[in-house]
Amino acid sequence: MGRTLAEKVWDDHVVRRAEGEPDLLYIDLHLLHEVTSPQAFDGLRKSGRTVRRLDLTIATEDHNTPTLDIDKPIADPVSRAQLETLRKNCAEFGVRLHPLGDVEQGVVHVVGPQLGLTQPGTTVVCGDSHTSTHGAFGALAFGIGTSQVEHVLATQTLPLARPKTMAITVEGELPDGVTAKDLILAIIAKIGTGGGQGYILEYRGSAIEKLSMEARMTICNMSIEAGARAGMIAPDETTFAYLKGRPHAPEGADWDAAVAYWKTLRTDEDAVFDAEVVIDAAELSPFVTWGTNPGQGAPLSANVPDPASYEDASERFAAEKALEYMGLEAGQPLRSIEVDTVFVGSCTNGRIEDLRAAADLLRGRKVADGVRMLVVPGSARVGLQAVSEGLDVVFKEAGAEWRHAGCSMCLGMNPDQLAPGERSASTSNRNFEGRQGKGGRTHLVSPQVAAATAVLGHLASPADLTDAPAPAGV
Amino acid sequence: MEAFTTHTGRAVPLRRSNVDTDQIIPAHWLKKVTRDGFEDGLFEAWRKDPEFVLNRPERQGATVLVAGPDFGTGSSREHAVWALQNYGFKAVISSRFADIFRGNSLKNGLLTVVLEQRTVDALWELTEQDSTAEVTVDLEAREVRAAGVTASFELDENSRWRLLNGLDDISITLQNEADIAVYEAERPAHKPRTLQA
Numbered sequence: 001m002g003r004t005l006a007e008k009v010w011d012d013h014v015v016r017r018a019e020g021e022p023d024l025l026y027i028d029l030h031l032l033h034e035v036t037s038p039q040a041f042d043g044l045r046k047s048g049r050t051v052r053r054l055d056l057t058i059a060t061e062d063h064n065t066p067t068l069d070i071d072k073p074i075a076d077p078v079s080r081a082q083l084e085t086l087r088k089n090c091a092e093f094g095v096r097l098h099p100l101g102d103v104e105q106g107v108v109h110v111v112g113p114q115l116g117l118t119q120p121g122t123t124v125v126c127g128d129s130h131t132s133t134h135g136a137f138g139a140l141a142f143g144i145g146t147s148q149v150e151h152v153l154a155t156q157t158l159p160l161a162r163p164k165t166m167a168i169t170v171e172g173e174l175p176d177g178v179t180a181k182d183l184i185l186a187i188i189a190k191i192g193t194g195g196g197q198g199y200i201l202e203y204r205g206s207a208i209e210k211l212s213m214e215a216r217m218t219i220c221n222m223s224i225e226a227g228a229r230a231g232m233i234a235p236d237e238t239t240f241a242y243l244k245g246r247p248h249a250p251e252g253a254d255w256d257a258a259v260a261y262w263k264t265l266r267t268d269e270d271a272v273f274d275a276e277v278v279i280d281a282a283e284l285s286p287f288v289t290w291g292t293n294p295g296q297g298a299p300l301s302a303n304v305p306d307p308a309s310y311e312d313a314s315e316r317f318a319a320e321k322a323l324e325y326m327g328l329e330a331g332q333p334l335r336s337i338e339v340d341t342v343f344v345g346s347c348t349n350g351r352i353e354d355l356r357a358a359a360d361l362l363r364g365r366k367v368a369d370g371v372r373m374l375v376v377p378g379s380a381r382v383g384l385q386a387v388s389e390g391l392d393v394v395f396k397e398a399g400a401e402w403r404h405a406g407c408s409m410c411l412g413m414n415p416d417q418l419a420p421g422e423r424s425a426s427t428s429n430r431n432f433e434g435r436q437g438k439g440g441r442t443h444l445v446s447p448q449v450a451a452a453t454a455v456l457g458h459l460a461s462p463a464d465l466t467d468a469p470a471p472a473g474v
Numbered sequence: 475m476e477a478f479t480t481h482t483g484r485a486v487p488l489r490r491s492n493v494d495t496d497q498i499i500p501a502h503w504l505k506k507v508t509r510d511g512f513e514d515g516l517f518e519a520w521r522k523d524p525e526f527v528l529n530r531p532e533r534q535g536a537t538v539l540v541a542g543p544d545f546g547t548g549s550s551r552e553h554a555v556w557a558l559q560n561y562g563f564k565a566v567i568s569s570r571f572a573d574i575f576r577g578n579s580l581k582n583g584l585l586t587v588v589l590e591q592r593t594v595d596a597l598w599e600l601t602e603q604d605s606t607a608e609v610t611v612d613l614e615a616r617e618v619r620a621a622g623v624t625a626s627f628e629l630d631e632n633s634r635w636r637l638l639n640g641l642d643d644i645s646i647t648l649q650n651e652a653d654i655a656v657y658e659a660e661r662p663a664h665k666p667r668t669l670q671a
Contacts, residue, residue, distance in 0.1 A: 015657040038507035058668040078505040117666045129550040145552035145578035194544040250664040258664035293492045314491045411501045432496040
């Protein structure tokens with residue numbers, strides 16, 4: 001019987017397989033950041049172990065880093081201590097590090113792909129649940145805990161039970177103005193936050209094949225919000241074209257050998273998935289969340305749901321709690337929800353195409369009075385690219401704040417936070433209670449919806465922008 | 475890791491689904507660089523409410539958390555497990571756990587027990603009516619027992635063996651170091667490297 005993409009990559013990494021034991025899987029790339037690594041390095045020190053493969057390990061700083069005044073000492077002493085701990089650990093053990101201020105610094109899941117380190121058919125891990133992002137290249141990529149970080153540092157392997165596989169097939173054309181973010185939010189709303197639990201997802205079908213690499217990363221990034229540790233997309237010419245010429249992409253004969261291998265990484269015709277979900281792309285529209293988990297979402301044209309409409313008692317109770325926390329009324333049109341803050345950035349939507357999409361809508365327009373808009377590139381390189389295209393000027397002229405790279409307001413470990421009761425439209429990945437700041441309220445949106453919302457002051461799609469933008473330079 | 479064989483203690487009924495790891499331990503606690511001292515951060519936002527179940531005097535000293543479905547969703551932060559353990563929890567019962575959280579908990583000796591929702595409902599009712607009711611989580615027998623409730627649970631044999639013996643994963647893996655070296659010798663040249671050769 002044929003095998004799925006996930007099964008092929010899994011099988012190619014089995015170091016040891018024995019009856020009654022989990023498979024011992026080899027890890028091709030280990031990404032580190034400051035938050036989930038200190039206790040792992042401590043563990044190595046205590047047991048007198050070293051990093052087995054420094055040449056498969058790379059670190060950057062992202063969660064704690066400020067996005068303003070990055071040339072000054074970090075104000076929060078606890079954040080500063082955590083970054084200094086990473087620097088000390090990397091120096092002691094010999095790990096390559098891109099610290100704040102370095103041109104390759106940025107959100108770890110933006111940095112890996114842009115360096116060309118994330119490649120088809122590799123296994124990629126990081127102490128961060130959004131490691132699923134790298135699955136866009138046909139890599140098997142998943143988040144791990146700190147004990148596993150230590151395990152990979154010491155052994156370059158992980159003992160793991162093989163998950164089941166689920167196909168998410170999206171056929172047809174995404175309508176104009178509907179993005180990868182809308183698609184993944186709709187998928188999560190359909191299968192639920194636990195729907196992918198125990199599975200590796202494979203996104204496939206004509207709508208997925210048409211997506212750019214960056215859009216594919218947005219999709220795979222949020223696999224974890226559907227409960228799946230990993231999501232994958234089969235590599236194709238789009239993947240190869242993205243990788244060609246990147247700093248760590250193979251060259252010459254290695255490139256040819258790599259591409260030949262990568263082309264084998266497709267689910268066989270006769271392979272069988274353990275579960276399958278089919279989505280019609282043409283039926284989708286801009287999608288936003290109204291609740292406090294990423295599965296509580298609806299088309300922007302809909303109203304806030306009535307908890308009484310849920311048959312399941314636990315879902316009904318969760319919806320009641322969510323509306324209470326979010327300060328929303330059942331039946332209220334989603335478009336009527338006014339925001340104080342708009343955040344464009346994160347490992348979900350902080351890449352150059354996301355910034356271009358937001359800038360295109362803001363060009364010649366102004367952010368509404370009383371709305372604060374933060375634009376945070378996913379990496380220092382993305383920031384430089386945006387500046388070279390003049391996007392920073394577009395954002396600043398529109399009244400948005402242009403910042404330095406990092407995780408920023410996605411989780412508010414740095415000073416970029418919502419105040420209690422403040423409401424955001426955010427291109428990030430989690431709308432959990434307090435995620436963006438204590439008492440903050442989050443609506444997950446695409447970059448396009450974020451930009452339109454910033455201009456109008458309430459949740460809105462680009463189609464709602466009926467004004468003519470002012471000519472350039474005004 | 476501390477071994478887990480069997481544990482009996484009072485329970486905290488937490489009638490919430492989708493308890494994400496941001497609720498279990500908010501992000502600002504993640505700046506710590508140790509594995510201890512997270513107990514005050516556990517459910518920090520909810521504990522501001524004096525009526526929150528964990529704040530009730532009759533729940534002090536309870537060691538078994540009985541939660542709704544999809545417990546531990548979201549971030550991979552192992553700090554969520556440390557916070558539950560630092561607070562004093564030995565086991566968490568739910569009808570469904572997020573994968574990464576479950577993996578993290580079993581690596582630290584916090585037993586996560588999957589039971590059907592109707593058994594969880596029964597445990598909620600029992601422990602809400604009688605806060606002194608004890609719940610036994612028996613890993614040797616793979617069974618949860620309380621007044622009027624006896625339910626067996628699944629856990630793969632390998633995880634169970636590691637927990638019962640409190641074994642360190644890294645040492646087990648390094649016993650197969652030769653297999654790792656053989657695999658490494660055969661890796662293709664086109665695989666990415668972070669350092670120049």
